[in-house]
Amino acid sequence: MPARRLDRNLVGLALLCLVLLPAPLFLDRFQAGIAVQVLLFALLGVAWNLMSGFAGEFSFGHAAFFGLGAYAAAFLTTSSGISPWVGMVVGAVAAAVLGVAIGYLSFRYRLKGVYFALATFAVAEMLRLVVSGLDALNGPRGITIPLVGGGSSWAMIQFATGAREYFYIALALFALTQVAVILLIRSRWGLLILATREDAEGAAAAGVDALRYRLLAISASAALTAVGGAYYAVYYFFVNPDTAFGSAVSISILLPAVVGGTGSLWGPVLGSVIVTLLGQAVVGATRAPPEALAFLRGVAGLDRMIYGVALIVMIMFLPRGLVPALAKLATLGRRRKAREARPAKGDYAPT
Amino acid sequence: MPLLEVSGLSRSFGGLRAVHDVTFQVEQGTVVGLIGPNGAGKSTLFNLIAGALKPDAGAVVFDGRETTGQPTHTIARLGLARTFQLTRPFLALSVLDNVAVAALSREASLHAARAEARTILEMLGLEPWASQPAAVLSTAGRKRLEVARALALRPRMLLLDEVLAGLIPSERQRMVDILRRLREEGITMLFVEHVMSAVMALSNRILVLHHGELLAAGTPDEVTRDRRVIEAYLGEEELS
Secondary structure, X not given: OOOOOOOHHHHHHHHHHHHHOOHHHHXXXXXXXXXXXXXXXXXXXXXXXXXXXXXXXXXXXXHHHHHHHHHHHHHHHHHHOOOHHHHHHHHHHHHHHHHHHHHHHHXXXXXXXXXXXXXXXXXXXXXXXXXXXXXXXXXXXXXXXXXXXXXXXXXXXXXXXXXXXHHHHHHHHHHHHHHHXXXXXXXXXXXXXXXXXXXXXXXXXXOOOHHHHHHHHHHHHHHHHHXXXXXXXXXXXXXXXXXXXOHHHHHHXXXXXXXXXXXXXXXXXXXXXXXXXXXXXXXXHHHOOXXXXXXXXXXXXXXXXXXXXXXXXXXXXXXXXXXXXXXXXXXXHHHHHHHHHOOOOOOOOOO | OOOEEEEEEEEEEOOEEEEEEEEEEEOOOOEEEEEOOOOOOHHHHHHHHHOOOXXXXXXXXXXXXXXXXOOHHHHHHOOEEEOOOOOOOOOOOEHHHXXXXXXXXXXXXXXXXXXXXXXXXXXXXXXHHOOOEHHHOOHHHHHHHHHHHHHOOOOOEEEEXXXXXXXXXXXXXXXXXXXXXXXXXXXXXXXXXXXXXXXXHHOOEEEEEEOOEEEEEEOHHHHHHOHHHHHHHHOHHHOO
């Protein structure tokens, strides 16, 4: 065996980043905003997928971790002028601790499947209500991050609206998240996480401390999600209990992975591109519908409905997500080609 | 000193005494067959020894260490490896990685664990499927995979739960050959089996479980002549 082959997923990620480096030169302000959104939800989808796709613990409450990151960054910046980079780390640590608590308690009380998902949902809701009632965090009004230092500061992650720095920071955070997940999944720990997902009892009989690897996956997923939350807070200069801990946030986080493919390294990334662009397209189309559909103009909530139907159709036809479906198609194609290439009976290929 | 000492082990489910006051020893390097009618408590006894169930009373001592109530993975790492009657493969993982998971309990690197797993797959004739997902394996293949995974722990003792059940005769012969070779290598075994020819051929001693209690214990000859065993399990025709 050669020393150690470079993982092709890492090579792919490096190429993707290289291609995306000049992107801000070609994007206008509006498009740059969409690009940041794609990157942010790719990060969140990849993080969610680590726990729910690879470790098999479906989370319906990732807003809990996201919100901790968002509030840590917003609160520390606003109250004491601490850099949101620090807030990001503080939020990540807090989220990891919360993840360990959720993972341990659900293991201890044998919460599985739907019940586990409901428990994560309950935790996020609980945090939303608690934060809404905390005057120190400005209650339901949320926290607005003030502009400091002239509005262009790496330390405070504050730049002019649409500045390319936002794009590059989002790209870097996404890339680091993806690298972390690739390295983890390809490692011995990753194999043990997958084995625990496939059959916890079988894994235990094979000498695997299933709880340990479950907690590892949950806490890493939680910490990375909090990083995304912190970025969200500084990007929008604002966070409140609903945009941090609301159930809509949990759904937005799991959607890219569910559409793109849970348990696949690139599924959530492709999913984020599709979900975000689809959302934008639907909003655009309903705001300015073509002549024939002019009567639809101004119908409230129409974009949400169309968006929802499109997602339902997508999930109905590709229940396992896009990337696994494509992979299956590729295998079938390869097999067909191999069958055609195989010599007929009685033929002898010259050697 | 025996390798495995089970003393006074009991476990009830509701009002049902699945295993009641079972005591026996397994000496290092011997093969012990565990037989008994369906529902006699054989699998429960296995689960109690392997740590998958906690006993109501009694103790299990493996290799001089009390393992009663220890978690399954700890017991597995001590060198007491089990297989499941209903196989539990990691379906989405490759056959090689299924075994590598267990090898990781001793090997520090994934690379070394996979190398170790490959030699075990070769020994059990699973090598051709190494890179395929375990889901493609037939029942016979999955039974062998169970044994492969247990062996990857480099166990001092194997607990085999009906590894011959559901196999056609040619597959069965192959598994018996594998068990025979493991016996020659000096691996201690306790195995539950309904296929009497295999039990007779492989065992140094036989334990008979009936209604959760130990009905008889002895050499294959002694046990097959025991009236109570014939009535409870073997049936009259086995005598002739």
